[in-house]
Amino acid sequence: MAEALKIGIAGLGTVGSALFKIIETRQNMLAITCGRKIEIVAVSARDRNRDRGIDMSGVAWYDDPVAMASEAGIDVFIELMGGASGAAHAAVKAALGRGLHVVTANKALLAAHGVDLAALAEEKGAILNFEAAVAGGIPVIKALRESLTGNTVSRVYGIMNGTCNYILTRMEKEAMSFEACLKEAQRLGYAEADPAFDIEGNDTAHKLSILTTLAFGTRIAADDIYLEGITNISLEDIRAAGELGYKIKLLGVAQKTATGIEQRVHPTMVPVDSVIAQVDGVTNAVAIESDILGELLMVGPGAGGNATASAVLGDIADIAKSRPGAQLVPSLGRPALQLEPFVRGEIQAHEGGYFIRLTVEDRIGVFASIAKNMADNGISLESIVQRPSETADELARKTVILVTHATAEHAVRKAVAAIKSEGYLSGEPQVIRIERPKAG
Template sequence: MVAPLRVGIAGLGTVGADVVRLIETQQRLLSERSGRGVRVVAVTARSKAKKRGVDLRGIEWAKSPQALAEDPDVDCFVELMGGAGDPALSAIEAALKSGKSVVTANKALIAKHGLRLAAAAEKHGGALNFEAAVGAAIPVIKTLREGLAGTSVNRVYGILNGTCNYILTRMEQEGISFEECLKDAQRLGYAEADPSFDVDGYDTAQKLAILASLAFGTKVAESAVYVEGISSITPEDLKAAAELGYRVKLLGVAVRTAKGIEQRVHPTMVPKSSSIAQVMGVTNAVTIDGEGMPPITLVGPGAGGGATASAVVADIADVARGIRARPFGRPVERLGDTTKAPMERHEGGYYIRLMARDLAGTAATIATRLAEQKISLESIVQRHPDGVDVNGSAKKPSPVPVILITYATSEDAVHRALAAVQRDKVISGRPQVIRIEKN
């Protein structure tokens, strides 16, 4: 008989408690699938007295994460505390240096210190598994690292933040503003009291940096990701997108180009016919475009205690099986350097919404400025407001919404054209620009 894998868990929040519960209730299944038992032998958390809804009797309580990481009676150290620095970082390093395997759901830590930790895992022979760090229950890490090991990936992109997807879904379906929807999301617990990390795109950027490393063999570098949030999106944009056959999503996109790997997070128009456009609410999705195969889209819950715990336990099961995959699919020393691709070089289609002044020659001026930058238009939509006020008299001319959809062009060209249009004073306010991602 093979001795059970002895697991120590640092962090007993919602996910940690669910991991303890899942291992206890799935003992037989884990044993059958892993070839050995899995048993939680020790835990640690900030409060020992807190009620967690799980039975911790018979489980040792370590005085600190560091002590748990160095405990010789623990084979696999599970870090569920969170945070990009200590105590998580020092505890994981201590566990790896002692030859233990590590499982973590900590995206911030992997995005910032993943290479350092992967090198330690390679040196000391333990596993470093982090499936739950991106997409929770969606097995995208294993798909990129192992399932597609023989496939050259050209692009990986997806909805990686449930809060933003929930907000955009509600805005589209109910026609409400970003601010109103955000308040509702906070009330329902889908958004934090300080939602900036989610709605400004930084949560998605951390996850994208990890996926890009796995997809393209580059060093994890959150600083190489261009980031733009969703607060500028209006119901008018979502309505216009729907009429034009698109839907707006906050996407994380990493793509191989002739100039290197482009990594970007921003609101994006996607065709309604695409798989990713059908993903609504708090659900996450990742699409992988590989050489010689149709795109693969993985969809599922991207957060939540149960979904995240499921991914953590799957990683623990791999440790029990004796699987020791390279954390990023390649030796750390063979990962390529990553630099931030200037968005000015990005090429693609664009949605542009202008508030055009009701003046003679406005349309011709806009068209001239676009033509100067060699920007071709796929469609133009101009909405004329009713010219009569509530009293029956003629209204004073007001700016008219003009919506342009461009064929593929460069970001720099779009910015130059719109800057010239603003100097011509034929539009009111700032233009709204949203990038388009084709299938």
């Protein structure tokens, strides 16, 4: 059997502690499947005295993760600290600079510095693995980087944030308000005390930017994504979607167009009979559409200690099975220096069109004005529904729900802006894209 693979773990939170336990309790099985023993020889965390339920006797402790990356006698540096900069970035850079292999679950780090870190890894002949950075336990990185070699990917999309999916699921199934669902998510530990990064869509955007690079061979462009969160989704939207045969999900979507790569994160209506509509709670799902394989949909736990630790361990196992001198798989699917510049594509017409909800004054001429503004912008309407406003003190108002046929984003935005200028709206219009996924 080959010499043991020595690893150092930086970050002993939920994921790091779970990884430590799995490796320690399954050493014999891992040695058999990997062809060598995996041995934890160094760790680094903020609090040496915290009880993590793991036995760290015989393991070197480092207060400074950068020092561990720079000095420890390890083969693989495991980064589970989080953060786009600071200690995480410095430590990973130091480890790769030494020629150490690196495994990270840090999507923010990769979104900000992934291309540079991949280039450094290639220069030093090191492996940079990051399966756990996107969709937790779902092996989407390996699928795009290795399993789909030879396929031309046209679109990748999915539910990539468990917090948002949990909130939208509870709103739909239990008629709870957004605010009540968010509080419950925080109580259960699904949402942070400051949940903005999740509910505003930033977490999904970081993950999507990594998938875009793997799918289309472009440089990571995390700051070039159309972004909407779920804070404006109301129970009225959830109910209207259900009546029309849809569910609302926060999706990240990347697709190749004639003008470039379209990246967007936003609430989306999907048909109730589609597979992705059935993905509830904190579960994630990622779909890949390609020319040879067709449609592939992967569903699984997107977060949590064991799910994320499982993905990290899979990356470690791949390194353990690699052999010196063997050709390494490029971290981002192709050599970092051969990644193409990212060109942002125009947001295209959507096959399913748009859902538009308006609260308007209940007076003669309003309905005709709405229809005219839609027609003036070349928008064909699939359905129009009028109903009394749900707000008791607005009895002189109505809710108008429009569903359009396929149309361009700019046309919808222009029509809605024109309607706003007419002076009969109450509150902001709600516009939600409708997607009809191929997968399922």
